[in-house]
Amino acid sequence: MEANSGFTSRNNKRDIDKVRRITCAYTPLPARPQLGAGALGLCLADSESAGIRCRSSGGRRVYRPEVLDVTPVQAMPQPDATVAEEKPDDAPPEDLWARIRGGFGMDMPENSRIDAELAFFSARPGYMERVSDRAEPYLYYIVDEIERRGLPMELALLPIVESAYQPFAYSPGRAAGIWQFIPSTGLHFGLKQTWWYDGRRDIIASTDAALTYLESLYNQFGDWEHALAAYNAGQGTVRSAIRRNGNAGRPTDYWNLPLPRETQGYVPRLLALRALIETPEEYGLTLRPLANEPYLAIIDIDSQIDLALAAELADLTIKEVYRLNPGFNRWATDPDGPHRLVLPLDRADAFTAGLEALPASERVTWRRHQVRSGQTLSHIAREHNTTVTVIQEANGLRDHRIRAGAHLIVPVSRGNAEEYTLSASQRLNRLQATNREGQRHTHTVRNGDTLWDISRRYGVSVGQVTNWNGMAPNDILRPGQDLVIWLPEGQVRTASQANSRAPIPSQQNVQYTVRRGDSLYRIARQFNVSVADLRRWNNLPSQGYLQPGQRLRVMVDVTSQQSDAI
Missing domain, CATH: 3.10.350.10 (LysM domain)
Known part of the structure; x- marks a missing residue:
C-alpha cells in the first residue's frame, strides 16, 4: 500500500520463530513517580495561524533493513599518530535518539502554539528524563516497526503525548495503554479485552494496531496533521471541521480548523517534542543516550502460565515481567491467549529451556474445591481469583448449576495476591489505599447504584469517586464492588443523604x-x-x-x- 506523501508502506509480516528477538536496549529500572495520562494537559490554542512558514522540510526518509548490515572500514595507519577506527557513513547510529532524528518526516512550521508547548517542556527538564526512562523498554521496538512501515519517526513520540509512555495509563474517557485506545476502537483493530487480558496495554499488539490506524488515517486525509488530529478527536470531527471551513471559504489546513481545544494542542505538542529531540541543546535539555541495540524477545509459550513461575524461570521479579507484559490483568496469562511473553533477550534462552523441561500440568497450579451450601460459580471464581468460564471449562460444566458437596478443580496462583504487584487488583488496592485528606469510607455497590447516585449520597463529585478508584465516569458498576470514598473529618449526613435509599456506612x-x-x-x-x-x-x-x-x-x-x- 502506498501512502500519498511518498512514505513507502511495507506491511509484509515477518516470520515469528519460537523466540522472536526484538531490539531494545533497556535495563529494568525501579518504578518512577508517575504522571497522569493528562500530565501534558497544557492545551494552548491561539487564533494566529496565518502566515505559517516552514523552519525546515523533513524530507522523506525510509529506513530499509539492509542498510543496517554493514562492514566497518578500517582506517589506514598514519605515521606518529593515534590509529582511529572509522565508521562508514551509512553505519547505524549508536544512539537511538539519533536514529529517531534521522527518520523525522513532518514539516515544522513556525506557530505560536508550538512555541507555547516548547516553553512548557523547556521549563520542565526533568519531565523528558522520566519519560525516557519509561519509554526505554519499548522504544526500540516501536522505532523498528515505524521504520519497517516507512512512516515518519515523529510517531515514535506520540505515546509521550498520549500517555507519557505509561503502559498502565487509564484516562477518564476509558482510554488505556501507551497509545490510549478506547474500548470500541481497540476492538475494531483487534485488541482483545477480557478479564485476564487487555490488548490495549499490550505493547506489541497495541503498537501494531496504532500504526495501522494512523496509516489508515493518513491514507484518508492525505497529510499527517489531519491524520493525527483524527487520531485524537475522531475522523468525523475532523471531516466536519474541514467541511465547515470549506463551505465558508476558509482554509482547511489543520492550523485553521475549528477543532476541540485538546485537539488544537495535540499536533503542536507532538511537533514541540520533535523540536526538543532534534536540537535538545537549543532548549537546555540533555538527552541520556539510549543504546540502539537488541534487548527484547517475544517468546511463544503455547498455553497459560502463572506469571510468578515465568518470573522465576526468567530470573526476573514479577514487577519486571508485568512491565514488559502490561496487557495481562491477573496472576497468569489469558488461558485463551495470546500465548506469548515479552522478556529481556538475555533471559530468553534460559526461560525457554526451563519452560520446555516443565510438565505442561505444572504451568498453572490447580486446587480441588468442595462446593459449600449456597455457593455459586461466581462465589467460587471470586474466592480463587479466576473466572466462571475457566471453572466451567476445567470441569466440563455446560451451565452454572452446581451442587453442594461436589468437587471442582480451580486454578490458583503460586504466590500471595500481593506478590503480583502490577496485576489489576493490586494496582487498584494501592490506589484505594493511598492516604488522602479526610475520613476513608468504603461503599459496597448495590443493585441499581450509579456513580451519580453514590457521589450525591456522599456529597462528592463523580470525578472524585472515579479518581479515588481508578475508574472512568462511564465504567460499569458491579454489585458487591467496593468503592473508596473520602469525606471531610466529622462530616455529618446531609438531608439528601438521609433521604437516599442507603445511608452512609x-x-x-x-x-x-x-x-x-x-x-x-x-x-x-x-x-x-x-x-x-x-x-x-x-x-x-x-x-x-x-x-x-x-x-x-x-x-x-x-x-x-x-x-x-x-
Missing part, C-alpha cells in the same frame, strides 16, 4: 474470634465484606488456614450488622 473496627468450621468466605459473607479485604486487614496469606481462637480484624458497617454477629 458507619464503619467500625471490630475483633472477630474464629470458630471451628469457619472459613474466610463464611466470615466475609457474615460481615458483608470481601475475602480480599479480610486478607488485607489481617495480612493473611492466600493459602493459609484459620485456627479456632484466632482473632481477626474486621472493618464493618455497624448499621447493617446484627447485635449478636460479633
Whole structure:
C-alpha cells in the first residue's frame, strides 16, 4: 500500500520463530513517580495561524533493513599518530535518539502554539528524563516497526503525548495503554479485552494496531496533521471541521480548523517534542543516550502460565515481567491467549529451556474445591481469583448449576495476591489505599447504584469517586464492588443523604474470634465484606488456614450488622 506523501508502506509480516528477538536496549529500572495520562494537559490554542512558514522540510526518509548490515572500514595507519577506527557513513547510529532524528518526516512550521508547548517542556527538564526512562523498554521496538512501515519517526513520540509512555495509563474517557485506545476502537483493530487480558496495554499488539490506524488515517486525509488530529478527536470531527471551513471559504489546513481545544494542542505538542529531540541543546535539555541495540524477545509459550513461575524461570521479579507484559490483568496469562511473553533477550534462552523441561500440568497450579451450601460459580471464581468460564471449562460444566458437596478443580496462583504487584487488583488496592485528606469510607455497590447516585449520597463529585478508584465516569458498576470514598473529618449526613435509599456506612473496627468450621468466605459473607479485604486487614496469606481462637480484624458497617454477629 502506498501512502500519498511518498512514505513507502511495507506491511509484509515477518516470520515469528519460537523466540522472536526484538531490539531494545533497556535495563529494568525501579518504578518512577508517575504522571497522569493528562500530565501534558497544557492545551494552548491561539487564533494566529496565518502566515505559517516552514523552519525546515523533513524530507522523506525510509529506513530499509539492509542498510543496517554493514562492514566497518578500517582506517589506514598514519605515521606518529593515534590509529582511529572509522565508521562508514551509512553505519547505524549508536544512539537511538539519533536514529529517531534521522527518520523525522513532518514539516515544522513556525506557530505560536508550538512555541507555547516548547516553553512548557523547556521549563520542565526533568519531565523528558522520566519519560525516557519509561519509554526505554519499548522504544526500540516501536522505532523498528515505524521504520519497517516507512512512516515518519515523529510517531515514535506520540505515546509521550498520549500517555507519557505509561503502559498502565487509564484516562477518564476509558482510554488505556501507551497509545490510549478506547474500548470500541481497540476492538475494531483487534485488541482483545477480557478479564485476564487487555490488548490495549499490550505493547506489541497495541503498537501494531496504532500504526495501522494512523496509516489508515493518513491514507484518508492525505497529510499527517489531519491524520493525527483524527487520531485524537475522531475522523468525523475532523471531516466536519474541514467541511465547515470549506463551505465558508476558509482554509482547511489543520492550523485553521475549528477543532476541540485538546485537539488544537495535540499536533503542536507532538511537533514541540520533535523540536526538543532534534536540537535538545537549543532548549537546555540533555538527552541520556539510549543504546540502539537488541534487548527484547517475544517468546511463544503455547498455553497459560502463572506469571510468578515465568518470573522465576526468567530470573526476573514479577514487577519486571508485568512491565514488559502490561496487557495481562491477573496472576497468569489469558488461558485463551495470546500465548506469548515479552522478556529481556538475555533471559530468553534460559526461560525457554526451563519452560520446555516443565510438565505442561505444572504451568498453572490447580486446587480441588468442595462446593459449600449456597455457593455459586461466581462465589467460587471470586474466592480463587479466576473466572466462571475457566471453572466451567476445567470441569466440563455446560451451565452454572452446581451442587453442594461436589468437587471442582480451580486454578490458583503460586504466590500471595500481593506478590503480583502490577496485576489489576493490586494496582487498584494501592490506589484505594493511598492516604488522602479526610475520613476513608468504603461503599459496597448495590443493585441499581450509579456513580451519580453514590457521589450525591456522599456529597462528592463523580470525578472524585472515579479518581479515588481508578475508574472512568462511564465504567460499569458491579454489585458487591467496593468503592473508596473520602469525606471531610466529622462530616455529618446531609438531608439528601438521609433521604437516599442507603445511608452512609458507619464503619467500625471490630475483633472477630474464629470458630471451628469457619472459613474466610463464611466470615466475609457474615460481615458483608470481601475475602480480599479480610486478607488485607489481617495480612493473611492466600493459602493459609484459620485456627479456632484466632482473632481477626474486621472493618464493618455497624448499621447493617446484627447485635449478636460479633
